[in-house]
Amino acid sequence: MSKSDSKLAINGGKPVSEKPVLIHKPYLMEDDFAAVDRAIRSRFVSGDGPDCREFERQLAQYLGARHVLFVNSATSALELAFRVKGFPPGSEVIVPDFTYTSTALGPLYNNLAIRLADVYPDNGNLDLAKLEGYITPKTVAIVAVDYAGNPVEMDEIMQLANKYNLYVVHDTAQSIGSVYKGRKTGNQGHVSTFSFHGTKNLTTGEGGAVVTSDDQIADRIRILREKGTNKYSFLTDNITRGYYEYVDIGNSYVQSNILGALGTSQLARLDWMNAERKKIAEYYLHNLKDIPNLGFLRQTGDSSTNWHIFVILVPREEKYWIMDALRAEGIHANVHYTPLHRNAYYKHLGADIDFPGAMGFFGGLLRLPVYPSLGFEEMGKTIEAVRKVFSALFAD
Numbered sequence: 001m002s003k004s005d006s007k008l009a010i011n012g013g014k015p016v017s018e019k020p021v022l023i024h025k026p027y028l029m030e031d032d033f034a035a036v037d038r039a040i041r042s043r044f045v046s047g048d049g050p051d052c053r054e055f056e057r058q059l060a061q062y063l064g065a066r067h068v069l070f071v072n073s074a075t076s077a078l079e080l081a082f083r084v085k086g087f088p089p090g091s092e093v094i095v096p097d098f099t100y101t102s103t104a105l106g107p108l109y110n111n112l113a114i115r116l117a118d119v120y121p122d123n124g125n126l127d128l129a130k131l132e133g134y135i136t137p138k139t140v141a142i143v144a145v146d147y148a149g150n151p152v153e154m155d156e157i158m159q160l161a162n163k164y165n166l167y168v169v170h171d172t173a174q175s176i177g178s179v180y181k182g183r184k185t186g187n188q189g190h191v192s193t194f195s196f197h198g199t200k201n202l203t204t205g206e207g208g209a210v211v212t213s214d215d216q217i218a219d220r221i222r223i224l225r226e227k228g229t230n231k232y233s234f235l236t237d238n239i240t241r242g243y244y245e246y247v248d249i250g251n252s253y254v255q256s257n258i259l260g261a262l263g264t265s266q267l268a269r270l271d272w273m274n275a276e277r278k279k280i281a282e283y284y285l286h287n288l289k290d291i292p293n294l295g296f297l298r299q300t301g302d303s304s305t306n307w308h309i310f311v312i313l314v315p316r317e318e319k320y321w322i323m324d325a326l327r328a329e330g331i332h333a334n335v336h337y338t339p340l341h342r343n344a345y346y347k348h349l350g351a352d353i354d355f356p357g358a359m360g361f362f363g364g365l366l367r368l369p370v371y372p373s374l375g376f377e378e379m380g381k382t383i384e385a386v387r388k389v390f391s392a393l394f395a396d
């Protein structure tokens with residue numbers, strides 16, 4: 001077989017899967033529907049209700065963290081993580097070049113400047129050998145991302161931060177349930193920010209959380225997320241003066257009580273869902289490992305991933321052909337995000353040559369479907385399609 005072989009679906013051949021194998025699917029079951037039903041019938045449908053509080057309590061316990069604050073997205077969580085610090089405008093924040101825009105939006109909303117940092121070419125996490133070189137007298141913070149759920153090396157990042165007195169926000173949007181050196185992610189930085197978007201391992205449709213052990217940060221965020229009011233203490237402590245006060249400038253980032261109920265029912269199943277993802281990832285690794293010119297993401301030592309994303313690293317010159325060929329076979333492989341400096345809004349912050357790691361990683365990166373409801377047959381078809389496409393490509 002060759003790249004132009006007529007057996008390939010991209011050339012008009014029969015696809016491996018007639019029914020598309022989707023790239024992600026939220027895992028929503030009867031207990032989720034029942035939780036939402038119960039919450040909505042309670043008539044407490046507005047923000048920060050008892051089910052939100054319960055979700056926060058259980059998630060704090062699960063993570064082994066002191067404070068969990070449920071908000072409407074990780075993007076809001078990142079914004080709040082910087083808002084509480086009040087850094088002087090123009091101060092610099094180091095952000096990995098290979099991340100989603102929200103990682104940079106947090107500092108940008110707070111009038112801070114972004115300094116893009118390169119990442120490892122084999123896993124997309126911050127490259128420690130280069131990190132110190134981005135620090136200037138204006139640097140106030142680092143944002144570190146766990147790409148694909150694979151923990152970034154937080155011990156070294158915290159050491160560097162301590163040396164220069166920097167604030168560290170750990171963007172754990174993708175890593176709920178991952179473990180770094182024996183502790184769940186969410187406990188390593190000054191503040192961590194999780195996402196519960198529909199594609200994430202635990203979902204509330206849209207949603208996020210700020211996690212911190214700092215009481216002052218937590219208290220301020222409770223106010224900021226509720227329009228700058230002290231309604232939190234009004235609801236919790238039942239201080240019944242009959243009104244609450246406007247004590248700051250905030251925004252409306254609280255989540256509906258209905259979504260708190262959904263978060264709690266999802267959390268009850270999170271370890272099981274992550275274990276299912278692990279089984280799929282291991283099955284892929286086992287069945288794809290002998291394919292020449294195909295690589296996998298390097299996992300961080302002394303840690304375990306939640307397999308939020310399953311990455312294959314393919315020859316960069318052929319990446320888009322491989323993606324199109326897999327899609328034609330019925331497997332919805334995709335590329336995920338492009339390095340920030342490659343996007344219109346960020347392009348003034350550097351060129352390809354400044355980020356060889358990010359360009360190298362992104363250059364070969366494709367994602368395969370991984371989610372708890374992915375069936376055995378679908379896994380088999382995904383493997384078959386990758387084998388078919390690679391054997392055509394390298395027969396030439």
Ligand SMILES: Cc1ncc(COP(=O)(O)O)c(C=O)c1O
Binds near residue numbers: 072100102103145194
């Ligand atoms: C690394 C990273 N940070 C932040 C976000 C933003 O999450 P949300 O959609 O909850 O705002 C995402 C979303 O995918 C992400 O991947």
